[in-house]
Amino acid sequence: MIHGPCGSHYNYSSCHNSDGKCTRQYPRDFVSETITGSDSYPLYRRRSPAEGGFTAVVKGHQVDNRWVVPYCPLLTKAFNARINVEYCHSVRSIKYVCKYINKGTDAAMFGIRQEGSVDEIQDFHAGRVIISSTEGPWHIFSFPIYERFPAIVIFLxxxxxxxxxxxxxKTLLYTDVPSYYVWTKKNTWARRKCGANVEGYPGVKKDATLGRVFTVPPSRQECFYLRLILHEVSGPTSYNNLRTVNGVLCDTFRKACLRLGLLEDDSQWDATMAEGALLKMPSALRHLLTTILQVCEPSDPKSLWDKYKDFLSEDILREAQLLCPTMALTFNDEIYNRALIIIENLPKGRLRCGPCIHQAGYRINGGTGKTFETKLLLAEIRRHGEVALTVASSGIAAILLPGGRTVHSTFKLPLDLIKTETAVCGIAKLIVWDERTVSPKTALEAVNRSL
Ligand SMILES: [Zn+2]
Incomplete structure (x- = not known):
């Protein structure tokens, strides 16, 4: 597994860019011991001839370990093919492995044919996912294509x-139940018959099945707080029981969470980001952070950014590395800054916690100051005891405004505006209408008619 050899004195340059540099970065440096850095690309040991490294003559040229492409001897022999193998040493690589094994085979077909001579059947065959020779026998021998363990039970x-x-x-949390009980066709719970014995409870078995609770966004308020409590309180007898903390019945699940001390710090958001960092691509993670900043009011957003900024800007670093392969780029302020700018510019990305992010000391594109001016106007009107309304087309945009609600809710607009051309509604002194451009024309007309 030897690259090239390439370079001016080897007269072989298909891998060279316009600067005359090898795009695959060969020859690499000699390295005495393998170095695994913080990202997923190790520097492999490449012993020099002085250290006992082998040399060989390839295509008439003397080469050494600097030219070796990373490989696995077993795979090379088993498949009788040149296979470039890279060592994934970090759990952070897993999401990328999953992405690649599921993305299917790369394939391109081309041909020359006469105009108008389209063979739809042939196009259909050619357009199907191509199954490789190793996948073929796997299917023919009916080996399992996928499996899932342990079983996941979501009960509603x-x-x-x-x-x-x-x-x-009574000792169990909501999520623990499916490990010990099954929901029968008679709509009752029955103890599991298989699995490990549970100490102290004769006849109780624990299976590998896991319970999961549906994801609930924090914007769903009480549902979200109920979900939080379900992970803390074992064996409740009623909803009231769930809301009772130290003998005091709270009137909302949120208050119960507060009494349980679940909302005092950002540990929920930290756990959310930690899980996201393992499973999500950087762009999805940036959306997640934006949602947390906008909806969840974390007390210390900057620490969330500091802790997860590497994960949030991984793809930007990767792109930069691909653009400048010879510079051995690592995370730096410029990379982080680009991630912050993307976060700032995300749709509906007027961050409540913008100032906190600004404190991070990075340059960042500022907003237009619309929210600030809006708040001033609202305060001025309301100071005189008059009514000022804040509305937006979407709930997300509305909650960013002081006292904001959706257009439909505030103006009691008919749901089907298209069929009611002459709709009217009740009115205030100042109306701030955010995201006007995505509202239907008939909505504006209804408000205008009322005015
Ligand atoms: Zn090269």
């Missing part, structure tokens, strides 16, 4: 859980 009704009445069930 919390009441079902509350029906459990035996002593052991």
């Amino acid at each position: 009704r919390i009441q079902q859980w509350m029906w459990l009445r035996d002593e052991f069930s």
